[in-house]
Each structure stands twice: as C-alpha cells, then as structure tokens.
Amino acid sequence: AQTVTQSQPEMSVQEAETVTLSCTYDTSESDYYLFWYKQPPSRQMILVIRQEAYKQQNATENRFSVNFQKAAKSFSLKISDSQLGDAAMYFCAWLNSGGSNYKLTFGKGTLLTVNP
Amino acid sequence: EAQVTQNPRYLITVTGKKLTVTCSQNMNHEYMSWYRQDPGLGLRQIYYSMNVEVTDKGDVPEGYKVSRKEKRNFPLILESPSPNQTSLYFCASSLRWRGGETQYFGPGTRLLVL
Numbered sequence: 001a002q003t004v005t006q007s008q009p010e011m012s013v014q015e016a017e018t019v020t021l022s023c024t025y026d027t028s029e030s031d032y033y034l035f036w037y038k039q040p041p042s043r044q045m046i047l048v049i050r051q052e053a054y055k056q057q058n059a060t061e062n063r064f065s066v067n068f069q070k071a072a073k074s075f076s077l078k079i080s081d082s083q084l085g086d087a088a089m090y091f092c093a094w095l096n097s098g099g100s101n102y103k104l105t106f107g108k109g110t111l112l113t114v115n116p
Numbered sequence: 117e118a119q120v121t122q123n124p125r126y127l128i129t130v131t132g133k134k135l136t137v138t139c140s141q142n143m144n145h146e147y148m149s150w151y152r153q154d155p156g157l158g159l160r161q162i163y164y165s166m167n168v169e170v171t172d173k174g175d176v177p178e179g180y181k182v183s184r185k186e187k188r189n190f191p192l193i194l195e196s197p198s199p200n201q202t203s204l205y206f207c208a209s210s211l212r213w214r215g216g217e218t219q220y221f222g223p224g225t226r227l228l229v230l
Contacts (some may be wrong), residue, residue: 044224045206091158101164102213104219109156
C-alpha cells in the first residue's frame with residue numbers, strides 16, 4: 001500500500017521569507033501523480049500544485065514550486081515570499097495513474113504559521 | 117460556476133438516527149469520492165464511484181453507504197451513526213478516474229454524533 005509521510009507537523013516562517021515543506025512517499029508504481037493541497041481555517045481543500053511523475057521538470061505556480069526527486073521518493077513544496085494568507089494546513093497527496101481503487105493518499109499534514 | 121456542493125455544512129445528530137449528506141457536482145465529472153478528515157490522520161477515503169451505478173469501498177467504509185444513480189450526485193448515507201463517525205467529511209470529483217485528473221473538493225460537512 002502506498003504511504004505518504006510529512007515529517008513536519010508544524011512549521012513557521014516570517015512574512016516575505018521562504019519556507020520548504022517536506023513530503024516523502026512510498027510506492028512500487030512507476031506512473032503516478034503528486035499534489036499539494038492547502039487547507040486554510042475555512043477548511044476548504046484548495047489545490048496548490050500538481051506534478052506528474054513522468055516529468056523531470058519541477059512544477060511551479062507563481063510563488064509555489066516543488067522539488068521532485070523520483071528516485072528518492074521525495075516531493076517538497078517551496079513557498080517563496082511568504083504571505084499572511086499562506087497560513088494553513090498543507091497536505092501532500094499521491095494519486096495512482098488509474099484503474100480500480102483510484103484514490104488520493106494523503107499525508108497527515110503540516111501546519112504552516114506565517115509571522116508578520 | 118464549476119463547483120462541488122455539499123449539504124448540510126454542519127450537522128449535530130444522535131447515535132442511531134439515520135442521516136444523508138448530499139454531494140453534487142456541475143462539471144459532468146465521471147469520478148466522485150468521499151473522504152473523512154480526522155485530527156492527526158489526514159484524509160482517508162470512504163467510498164468512491166467511477167461512474168453511474170459503479171461504486172466501491174475505500175479505506176474506511178464501515179458504517180457508510182453510498183449510491184450513484186445520477187452522474188452529478190453522490191450521497192453519503194450513515195444508516196446508524198455512532199460517535200466514532202464524528203468527523204469532517206469531504207466530497208471530491210474529477211473528470212475521469214485515470215490520468216491523474218485533479219480532484220476538486222466540496223466545502224466539507226462537519227458532523228457531530230452525540
């Protein structure tokens with residue numbers, strides 16, 4: 001079974017600085033997808049960024065970028081120029097490529113605090 | 117506006133009283149899924165549906181039922197709720213059940229079972 005591990009239950013960063021959230025996963029599959037979701041206090045699950053495992057290029061979305069290391073099974077999220085609105089719980093998730101039992105497997109989350 | 121809606125958003129009930137949480141999407145998505153979120157456990161899949169009349173169990177299906185009679189709706193049924201089903205529930209949908217399609221989440225339903 002696939003597992004996703006987020007080793008940092010909590011992180012903090014100063015406004016305007018950069019923070020990196022860690023995620024590792026375990027799978028025997030070669031084709032899969034990885035995601036970071038953000039959950040602000042409203043509890044809404046918001047997609048931050050998506051990475052295809054077959055792509056070597058790291059995904060970026062404005063201030064958010066990932067460091068995807070397939071061999072190491074690592075998928076960290078870097079937030080640059082942190083803003084107060086970035087404060088949230090962040091979940092790393094793994095998705096298989098299709099077929100039965102198609103589901104997101106989530107890590108337990110990292111709570112990010114942004115200090116003014 | 118493309119969205120996944122859930123109702124109710126908040127619910128307090130008592131043990132054994134049957135309840136249904138509705139989920140609807142207006143994006144013509146094939147795939148729909150229910151997750152529950154508990155502190156320290158992340159989100160875990162309860163049931164999923166790959167299309168109309170096609171449903172299957174996820175990781176934590178005990179105590180829940182689902183149906184998919186129409187493409188847009190995927191209700192979650194708790195026949196006899198128990199306190200251990202107190203949780204935050206999310207419905208999600210994606211265009212297809214392959215190809216890594218992004219899953220879009222509803223706003224969540226917070227359930228308290230007394």
